[in-house]
Amino acid sequence: MRKLKVAAVQMRMNTEPEENIGHAEALVREAAADGARLVLLPELFAYPYFCKDKDRSLLSLAAPAKNHPALARFADLARALGVVLPISFFERAGENCFNSLAALDADGATRGIYRKAHIPEGPGYEEKFYFTPGDTPFEPVATAAGKIGALVCWDQWFPEPARLLALHGAELLLYPSAIGSEPQAPELDSSGHWRRVMQGHAAANVMPVVAANRVGEERGRDASVTFYGSSFIADHTGAIVAEADRESETIIAAEFDLDAVARARREWGVFRDRRPELYRDLAVIDAGN
Amino acid sequence: MRKLKVAAVQMRMNTEPEENIGHAEALVREAAADGARLVLLPELFAYPYFCKDKDRSLLSLAAPAKNHPALARFADLARALGVVLPISFFERAGENCFNSLAALDADGATRGIYRKAHIPEGPGYEEKFYFTPGDTPFEPVATAAGKIGALVCWDQWFPEPARLLALHGAELLLYPSAIGSEPQAPELDSSGHWRRVMQGHAAANVMPVVAANRVGEERGRDASVTFYGSSFIADHTGAIVAEADRESETIIAAEFDLDAVARARREWGVFRDRRPELYRDLAVIDAGN
Numbered sequence: 401m402r403k404l405k406v407a408a409v410q411m412r413m414n415t416e417p418e419e420n421i422g423h424a425e426a427l428v429r430e431a432a433a434d435g436a437r438l439v440l441l442p443e444l445f446a447y448p449y450f451c452k453d454k455d456r457s458l459l460s461l462a463a464p465a466k467n468h469p470a471l472a473r474f475a476d477l478a479r480a481l482g483v484v485l486p487i488s489f490f491e492r493a494g495e496n497c498f499n500s501l502a503a504l505d506a507d508g509a510t511r512g513i514y515r516k517a518h519i520p521e522g523p524g525y526e527e528k529f530y531f532t533p534g535d536t537p538f539e540p541v542a543t544a545a546g547k548i549g550a551l552v553c554w555d556q557w558f559p560e561p562a563r564l565l566a567l568h569g570a571e572l573l574l575y576p577s578a579i580g581s582e583p584q585a586p587e588l589d590s591s592g593h594w595r596r597v598m599q600g601h602a603a604a605n606v607m608p609v610v611a612a613n614r615v616g617e618e619r620g621r622d623a624s625v626t627f628y629g630s631s632f633i634a635d636h637t638g639a640i641v642a643e644a645d646r647e648s649e650t651i652i653a654a655e656f657d658l659d660a661v662a663r664a665r666r667e668w669g670v671f672r673d674r675r676p677e678l679y680r681d682l683a684v685i686d687a688g689n
Numbered sequence: 690m691r692k693l694k695v696a697a698v699q700m701r702m703n704t705e706p707e708e709n710i711g712h713a714e715a716l717v718r719e720a721a722a723d724g725a726r727l728v729l730l731p732e733l734f735a736y737p738y739f740c741k742d743k744d745r746s747l748l749s750l751a752a753p754a755k756n757h758p759a760l761a762r763f764a765d766l767a768r769a770l771g772v773v774l775p776i777s778f779f780e781r782a783g784e785n786c787f788n789s790l791a792a793l794d795a796d797g798a799t800r801g802i803y804r805k806a807h808i809p810e811g812p813g814y815e816e817k818f819y820f821t822p823g824d825t826p827f828e829p830v831a832t833a834a835g836k837i838g839a840l841v842c843w844d845q846w847f848p849e850p851a852r853l854l855a856l857h858g859a860e861l862l863l864y865p866s867a868i869g870s871e872p873q874a875p876e877l878d879s880s881g882h883w884r885r886v887m888q889g890h891a892a893a894n895v896m897p898v899v900a901a902n903r904v905g906e907e908r909g910r911d912a913s914v915t916f917y918g919s920s921f922i923a924d925h926t927g928a929i930v931a932e933a934d935r936e937s938e939t940i941i942a943a944e945f946d947l948d949a950v951a952r953a954r955r956e957w958g959v960f961r962d963r964r965p966e967l968y969r970d971l972a973v974i975d976a977g978n
Contacts, residue, residue: 518962559848567976596927600889638885670846673807676972683968687856
């Protein structure tokens, strides 16, 4: 038996990185005090969601992983609390900026850095302006909380990275997020769609999924977005076992036995029955529609 | 605007193929009378679910597509009613037997034959004993009801065929099914898991999904299965818009505007943002877990 309690933090951000980071730390401490051994914070939690606008000056927010102040601070926190912390941050690497995630293990070591592969672009979510599409493979990271498959926000809409992480040995899928209203379509609420696509990844890959989103309205120059929260944890059948509302700052948590989940995954037989020789078109851009 | 009403038939089978076929025909007529232009019947509806047992003599049930009596009859029915009928049948082709699906268009023509690619094997579902894994590509078929992506039962557990059909131009995913209790694990009810994985395909590929399952207990020599119905239709966000219970013979239906769905699919941007160069391991058997 390998029991693991995981938590997702749903929080509101303001314009002061130091305040956001301090607030995030307080919430991580609270989740750890409640027994969580892995705590997932939302995407880019140190900042307001700056991609609402295309503002070149904001590129200066990015910093290299090796001297990123938030990473050093959360590494200390991970070690002090003995928790695994996947930390979303704005990474500079030479002339590129990436929307990255550092896997900080329970001993404070950085086990891996993943760079968001799927980059959205649209009113309110101008990410292609800021981020080079990631160049890192979809590889899970072995941590004190099992082999974690951590992706970032828009990646959640794609079956491919979830499946690749599962094929490479992930035991848990994590999605730090920043999603809410659509400035160009005020009537569109994608929250149900958003949940169902990730519940599908859990169900298809027979492993839990954790999604942590932000809440609150953030007003930009070009667009304003109201983040819809709705953070959730799904079990290995895709059923939601913990969930947050659309507005509260809150922590949700659930406990899994990773050994029991692994047995269920193997015994269900879907990986045995894949037909990779028929899947080649998944790896081409234009499959001839 | 391209309005399309689709229906799924949930039915009980007995041991007499002629009776099952006649019953299926009556239900198709009822669905068509109610305005459906595509009617989905369950997997292998002409027979009891014979894969409960491993019985070599049942291989004689298979027949070539070109002189399969049920296909000729349903082709006449499709033409008479002007409906599209994806017909699941047990196909013999030389020394191979396939779990196949013929796409019968509203003019009675066979537009394509798909052979189930993903074959389950386990107590109550001994399909690897009967069926050669399919050799046909995941190609949608252009019909009077749009470009349909028709798969068969266990295929529903895999994100890959759904995605490939979408990449190849499908507008609608169809899953004739035969699934229920697990003889070796009476406490296991996979119906929610089953629905969520297909809701995920709808949500990820931004297109409706139709699943038609059988109901009723079927007693075999080695195992008995109680089929759990729960047939459903999901919209392009994965939300269930029509559903059946676990026991009734019934017809469910929903109407979609395929043009509006195509706009939603394009405007959401997920196909634009795929990263095929990172997906190569999807097409290998052992990705190195």
